[in-house]
Amino acid sequence: MRPARSHPRTATLAAALGSALLLTLATAAPAAGDRAPAAAPTAAEATADPPPGTPVAVNGQLEVCGTRLCNEHGNPVQLRGMSSHGTQWYAQCLTDGSLDALAGDWKADVLRVSTYVQEGGYETNPRHFTDLANSLIQQATDRGMYVIVDWHMLDPGDPMVNLDHARRFFTDIARSNQGKNNILYEIANEPNEVSWSRIKSYAEQIIPVIRGVDADAPVLVGTRGWSSLGVSDGSDESEVVADPVDASNIMYTFHFYAATHGDAYLSALSRAADRIPVFVTEFGTQNSAGEGADDFARSRRYLDLMAAKKIGWVNWNFSDDHRSGAVFTPGTCAADGPWTGTASLKPAGAWIRDHLRTPDDFPVH
Incomplete structure (x- = not known):
């Protein structure tokens, strides 16, 4: 979705790595003592009941029903939450305190855990980044949140390049x-x-890998043109509608950045949601580089549409990166907060937090 973009996760990485802690995290192969990830969850941890009243306690196992995501009772649900930044750079923003705030103060339903493949990520140290993802999955689970396990392939843009890595990671x-x-x-x-x-061919090779272990989890499939349903490549959702992935219990992803992606993208999302299951697994209120001024008016149009059609969404991103799309002001993570309230938030962070906390605030047009 970013054809003219130096990606916000890397474009000015040196500026984002302003502290010794961040420099340690950004090394290609972290030493054993660098934020040692927790061990894989035990069987008791994996099957423990979620805290009462939390999103998972209320909704249980999710499943795609028609064009919607439904809970264990068959009722359509709209998950709303935050995406981490790349865990090779900003794992220090995902602490007990920040995740407590995300679940309790922000009232998020879902955490997207972004494991980059390249850019100093998974391919440099598969065990480390798998363990780190497992640790974050468990922390979200302990708080009764859903987790999107994000295989953050981006450059190269052909998912087939990382097919073997993907098989290993998802297994x-x-x-x-x-x-x-x-x-x-x-x-x-x-x-x-x-x-x-x-x-589509990639998806039809990876989905059976997951289904061989976890038969029930929904799978989210990226779409052409930076997950724009093809709009950024001059196409639209019709190619997916005409030639869907041969698998059940799947959704297709859509990403937008409101200051860049206008009516053509909004219309494609609206049309697609009536034909295929769609989940917005990444969006920002800024431009397609995740920076610059916030366009809250257009963002609100997107959020109204997603509320009306129960399209789940995840905002980019839960870190203190210097760009306007990161919700915390620089230095918040190194200082370990404050995480609750708005004192440490940029304008986009305060706006997103407010809308997560007030789910009924969206008029249906």
Whole structure:
């Protein structure tokens, strides 16, 4: 979705890595003592009941029903929450305090755990980043939140390049979290410069890997043109509608950045949601680089549409990166907060937090 973009996760990385802690996290192969991830969850942890009243306690195992995501009672649900930044850079923003705030103060339903493949991520140290993802999955589980396991492939944009890595990662994650009912698997973050037929072929090879271990979890499939349903490549949702992935219990992902992606994108999302199951696994109120001024008016149009059609959404991103799309002001994570309230939030952070806390605030037009 970013054809003219130096990606916000990397464009000015040096500026984001302003502290010794961040420099340690950004190394290609972290030493054993660098934020040692927790061990894989035990069977008791994996099957423990979620805290009463939390999203998972209320809704249980999710399943795609028609064009919607439904809870264990068959009722459509709209998950809303936050995405982490790349865990190779900003794992220090995901602490007990920040995740307590996300679940309790922000009232988020879902945490998207973004494991980059390249850019100093998974391929440099598969065990480390798998363990880190498992640790974060467990922390979200302990708080009764859903988790989107984001395989954050981006450059190269052809998911087939990372097919073997993906097989290993999803096998390991699914095995480590057997018994959990709160996981959704996002198998390709933003395919780009690649055809829908090739993305579809990738999905039809990876989905059976997950289903071989976890038969029930919904799987989220990236779409062409940086998960724009093809709009950024001059196409639209019709190619997915005409040639869907041969699998059940799946949804297709859509990403937008409100200051860049206008009516053509909004219309494609609206049309697609009436034909295929769609989940907005990443969006920002800024431009397509995740920076610049916030367009809250257009963002509100998107949120109104998603509320009306029960399209789940996840905002980018839960970190203190210097760009306007990161919700916390720089230095918040190194200082370990404050995490609750709005004192540490940028304008986008305060806006997103407010809308997460007030789910009934959206008029249906």
